[in-house]
Amino acid sequence: MKFGSSILLALAAVTTSVSGFAPSSSKATLSSTALHQSSYNPMGQSYQMPPAPGGPMGGEFFPLDIPMKRIEGGGTVRTWDIPPETERLQYVVETNGRPLKCKVELWEGPIRLLHMMDINLEDGNQTPFKAMLAFPKGQKALKISTTGSHEFPAIFGAEVPSFQRTKELAAFQQDVWDSNPKHTMQGTVSEGGLGAVKAFPIPDNVESVQIMWWSKDTGKRATKSKVEVLQGPNSIRQVYDLHCEGSTQPYHAVIETPGTGWTIRMWSKAPLEYPHEIVVEPYKVSDAGDSLLANNRLWWE
Template sequence: MVLSALAPLSLGFHAPMTAVAPASRAAVRMQVGYVAPTAPGVAETPLARGNAPLGIDSSILVQGGSLRTWSYRSPSVEQVQVVLSTEGRPLDADIELWQGPDNTPCKMRVYVENGQLRPFSAVVETPRGPNTVAIRNIGQIEFPLAANVVAENVDAPSAECLDTRMTIQGGALRTYPFDPSVESVQVLLKTDGRPLNARIELLQGPNNNKQVIELYTEDGLDRPFFCILETPGSGNVVRVVNTAPVEFPMTAGVVPNSINQQMSSDAVLGGDVVLGGDAGW
């Protein structure tokens, strides 16, 4: 009788509701990848290129020295897009494609000076699944990065990029300078079926590397490499180096992806120059 009388009391018990502080709400939003809605006319961040619902960021935080993997068992997934970014700190990562035990048909090393200003975005071919994309943050623990791998709405090279490809012999290089109005650049590398070994550099000034990609693909025809490089500012030059021997030529197509038509090409007097800055009179 005592237990039957206490049972309704235990079932009807409710803990008192406590108010959530604004700081707690902010912490929860950071953990789930909350993205505040952008104001009208503001461009969307590169991390939102995936097919995630509106207002939700599907990227995963990868701490320094840690590894994250994305597996795709379906053979219908033939290519995925990898997007890496930071909060303004340097980005240093290894990206590998695993297909079967001890088989890595594609791998690349990525370095970016500023992962917020120039996020990394590349397309990895994944024919004949299952496949696994592994991203390792080889930076220190003070340099986390946000990684996102999507299999839908993947970027594709334009017709101009496909038609303007040029041959780069083994050990040779080509440079592609761009106007300040060019905000991003398409890069497509391909071979006739031979292995692909290349180094892609984004320079801004003499020997000033803003972004470096070291690439290996076991079959440049079955697994071509395509990426989009962000090129803010002026003096941007893309340098493509074929690091393979002379027996392994490749073709490269490097064309503008997006152009800011409103940017003025007129000179600004004293824009980057301080008259008499260090001179003594």
């Protein structure tokens, strides 16, 4: 009898253990991890191109009320589901004044990485980073992971624009791309090295700069780029490493340049056969004086 009782108790324990791994009978809800579409629409019902040389004078590019969440440091990972019918996503990442080290990725399925930006900032409050991703419709996920120590959490916010706002943003991107000079970034012949380098001194009255990476006119290949933002000689304040797939997926970012003495230095990290183009233009300008324009063109162009 004791032996039989032992067998029954063992079987009961195994049944209990297995049931702990069985799927729940209740349906899982994705609302807590999904990015919902926003009704934010500051440009009105129709898109209007901002006055030259570009920027938010004709309407703010990014949402002003985007919900922000704290993400702990030390390798913390957070993911969000993206509505399959959307084609744009905007995000902001910052800190409360400490350094910022994180990586933001857009995944299609378990193995295809569409966009990746590795961010390393000296002060995530003075120079927060903003970006807009473009991608084909379908099931996708947004992933952010902190890459610094536990003492350096990040503050992150992401939002999917409404259908009308998506059309306006697409028109804004296309106008920025078509109406400004494009700089070709050639890749490198050595594996793991850096290719073409270009430097853009930023006038003191430019408070932030918008950059677009796109390869639709240079072979429709993946884009890999390294960006350093310096304030003074060899004083690197911001570093970005970008990987962007495909010709239909431009990467559009806003980099803050408060104060004086800023320079943006960019390299191509792709192979020689994978060139891409960039547009570097002011986003916010405090005073559009003579130091900014010469013959209606930015002086570095």
